[in-house]
Amino acid sequence: MAKYLKIEIPGTLLAAAVLLLMVVGIAGNAAATIVGETGTSFNLVARTGNIITSDGDSFLMWGYGLESGTSMQYPGPTLILQEGQTITVTLKNELPAAAGNVSIVFPGQIVTASGGAQGLLTREAVPGSANAVTYTFVAKEPGTYMYHSGTRPDLQVEMGLVGAIIIRPKLGAKYAYNHANTRFDREFLYLLTEMDPRIHRAIAFGQYNLVDTSNYFATNWFINGRNFPDVMQANYVATLPNQPYNCQPRMLPGETVLLRFIGGGRDPHPMHEHGNDFSVLAVDGRMLQSAPGKGADLAWMANTIRVLPGQTVDVTWTWTGAGIGWDIYGHLPGQQLAPGEDPADHAKPFPVVIPPRDELTFGQFYSGSPFLGGMGELPTGHPGFNAYGGFFYMWHSHTEKELTSNDIWPGGLVSFMIVEPPGTPIP
């Protein structure tokens, strides 16, 4: 078996490369923002559906979907709330009867539940019933949170019943918390989950008795419900009907970006950012502060953050090219600074003599020029994924085996931050 797998790997890699070609061809225009549902009232339904993994596989899932739609989604709808508002979430259960009841818990919120049947952690929606269970809470404090099933969570969270919550502060939509030092220009969501395919296969074949969550062993990993490179596709792309959310961070030099990490599964994931260190602002929706009103004065710098299951971590990251030691724009002495450029390296020459083209290997994200915004000549057949001459920084799990989808590399917990040259339109 192992021998066959080895023989098949080049073909699979080729398939992955072709998929990458299809995907990233449009990534240059993929929206780099957090999308979700806004409002104070949300009507959700738990349904079954299938998702597609980057190795070309397909898995049965249970997920939360909007009652106004017909499907489930993985993860559930991202609920974008305003601080201080009273929130109502209703849940109906359209899962097969064998799945039993289903519910939602909101860690970090103080929730009142009504309707449905009393369960272990909260009130639950009974299968097939028209009666919804209703959860209400006040979105009391801003921050990043999650929701997930409170009914047999060891199975139901694995099956996909998990989603993100963002509570925006009264201070404004460009702040993470109610303090000036939490301002950001762009924000990105990293809801991390993993999958043990054996459980999904057993459920799909109705063999519930084969499910043993104490043997849990993940071989698939997801950011916002997709593996790499599917994370680079657009939000709501038609080819991934039940996986609406992408993860395609893009920014301009000098901007501050906010990353909202959520440990949605059951394993910890050490997420690592290339290109610069980041500042850890908040955990579980609370600023790291020494006293109220201080802002995130206890924020600390790192380049790898362990995201625990059930935990949320907010970090900010910025990039100007500072410290790189050469002018990223290739400016000559006397030329003007680009917006956001670090003056220390202005007009410093590129330290490498670029070899002739036939001695180079051209990576898929190479624009043909080492300079930001530079577009050089590319060999015939190069996919040309780098539409604006941006710098691609890999943001990924440092548990390197998680950079796969069912043993196929690249996949899993990989994304790329694209630092685009000044003036690039970023939707």
Added chain:
Amino acid sequence: MLKIKCLVAGFMAAALCLVLVGTSSAVVYNLRAEATTVTMPDGTVIPVWGYALDSAPGAGDGQIMVPGPLLTVPLDETDTTLTINLTNKLPRPTSIDIVGQVMTNNLGPVWTDGLSDSVISSGFRPPDNYTARMRSFAHETSPNGTQTYEWTNVRPGSYIYKSGTNPAMQVAMGLYGGLIGGSRYSKEVILFFSEIDPVINNAVANGNYGPGLPVSSLIDYHPKYFLINGKAYPALQPLIAGHANQNILLRFFNAGLETHVPTLLNMPHMSIVAEDGIRFRYPKRQVTIELVAGKTVDAVLQQPHAQGQFSLYDRRLNLTNAGSATPGGMLTALQIQEPLVLVPTYQLLLLD
């Protein structure tokens, strides 16, 4: 004698009261290590090794339990020494080790010749012997023997005591318990996390554990039972925590081999105030606690907003008993009682 002391911690903006019970000049515990069995909620009976608190060394009148009895050293002005008289009723040598506390006698590794069980040195590695293997962190107590272990300068906080001899096997068998340096708070909850892989325990009990035997080591450790205070849900009843207008201290311990993430639902964020017995300069406000193997974490629940039962579970989702479909594992609830009518502070001080 009952003494109550009140302590105002600046960041908590409210008083935590300490109750000191029956202090004496020396804190001496007579622990007995012995084999017994535990029964899981699904009826599975598992051989374990545990500790009992006896009235005198070798008295044999205490009950063996897993985790072992909670030990406290009040740490008042004169009293900072912990003495444990360990009586060994196990078939193997054993000892006691407390990470974060410095043992003041009998400390030092114990070496075997690496081929058999024979001890060749207690203390230094035998000179010029490069094949000796270390088996114990502290001097061993032989089967049927009794030995005294002493810590003369106990540090305050929450700690784990456990077997210091072949701990990979003996801790997995159940030889662990909690130690609290300093007085216990009047309102505190002990949440002691651990796991059991029955394959390991059965192999040890049946003489099938060790080099060259069917189960050679913990390399294939896959726990099937996930315990808080030695019990899995539904055997674990709600834990009475305190009253809604009190600050409640939650002491988390993890003697298992895996990371657990205790999470409390429908409550304001916990204030994490210390880990490994070391106090933070600023508390961390979190819903989740990172409780890695061998860790202790102290967190304060600041004046819960309401009375009732509030679920506490492992967010690593170890919520099954050996894979069963019915709820199990690391799931319990904190029982918060109705708000207390507050007694004026001077009355509490009169009791001191």
